[in-house]
Amino acid sequence: MSIRVYYDNDAELSFIRSRRIAVIGFGEQGQAHALSLRDSGVEVTVGLRPGSPSRSRAQDCGLDVRDPAVAAAWADVIMVLVPDVAHRALHAQSIAPHLTPGKMLLIGNTLAARYGLIKVPPQVTLALIAPNGPGNLVREQYLAGGGVPCLVSIGHNPTGDGLALALSYAKAIGATRSGVVEVDFRDAIMIGLYGERVQAAGGTAALVRSKFALLNHTAASADWTCDRKPPGDQIRQ
Numbered sequence: 001m002s003i004r005v006y007y008d009n010d011a012e013l014s015f016i017r018s019r020r021i022a023v024i025g026f027g028e029q030g031q032a033h034a035l036s037l038r039d040s041g042v043e044v045t046v047g048l049r050p051g052s053p054s055r056s057r058a059q060d061c062g063l064d065v066r067d068p069a070v071a072a073a074w075a076d077v078i079m080v081l082v083p084d085v086a087h088r089a090l091h092a093q094s095i096a097p098h099l100t101p102g103k104m105l106l107i108g109n110t111l112a113a114r115y116g117l118i119k120v121p122p123q124v125t126l127a128l129i130a131p132n133g134p135g136n137l138v139r140e141q142y143l144a145g146g147g148v149p150c151l152v153s154i155g156h157n158p159t160g161d162g163l164a165l166a167l168s169y170a171k172a173i174g175a176t177r178s179g180v181v182e183v184d185f186r187d188a189i190m191i192g193l194y195g196e197r198v199q200a201a202g203g204t205a206a207l208v209r210s211k212f213a214l215l216n217h218t219a220a221s222a223d224w225t226c227d228r229k230p231p232g233d234q235i236r237q
Contacts, residue, residue: 006152006167006180013040015161015168019104022047022075024068024090025082026054028135029108033079033173034063036142040172047071047094068094077169079106079129087111091118099124101158104165110185113155126155127166128185131175138173147174153185 016037023034024047037044046058047068058065072078072095082090091112099105101123110128112118120126131138133148141148150170154162163182170180 004182006170006176006182008171008176011167011171011176011180012164013168013171015165016077016172017041017043017168019043019076019165020074021045021077021079021169022066022071024048024071024078024080024095026052026058027081027083029131029138030054030081030135031058031061032131032135032139032142033081034058035061035139036173037169038063039142042172045071045074069098072098075103077104077106077165079108079169081108084109084111088117104162106166106169110153110155114186120156122156123158125157125159125162125165127157127162128153128155129166129170129173129175131173141178142174145177147177149178150175150180151183152180153183153187155185 017040019042021037021042021044023030023037023044026034026046026048030046034044034046045064045066047070048055048058048065049068055065066074068090078095078098080087080090080095087107095105096119099121101121104125104127105120106127106129107113108128108130113120113126129150129152131148131150133141138148150173152163152166152170154166157163167176167180170176
């Protein structure tokens, strides 16, 4: 199976600059995306619920902030960067009513779409943009002239330009400087879960430690010591 990797020369910033972008959420990823999009010349607003402690932080960064539903109605491209547990309710209340034909919905994790927690009309472009690193690194690399590699995957592509627009978005956050890997939409959830839960969240390290502890305990409780005489000596006695 061949893997396609896209770089700066494969993406045009003009595509994303001609759209209005709403970034829903202002955690590490949301902040990095919104600031880097703005610095790349993209018209962007941040969607945050009333009373969110992140509202003042986003405003202090000089970003426009609106309620999620207002931001989704205004935008041509909606990027959802909220925790998985909040995605379903947020989508139903604030995003789905504004997914009119011709819009694009971007997500940072395919879990909600893959398992039917959100419904996206077939006439709306659906795509994944998932940097392979935490938001603070995405922003740091962008400011340093580099970028964090990311995954891109297309779920719905009714207009035919879904990949070009997704790559343009990826370029605006610096990802094409290092490489954007295209993956199957169904596989993206497993890649994300493995990277986040097994690698980033310490699953591999925990597995190694538990295995070492088990082997160490087994060795310590075995019925032998270095001072025991070998069986041959016992026979000769």
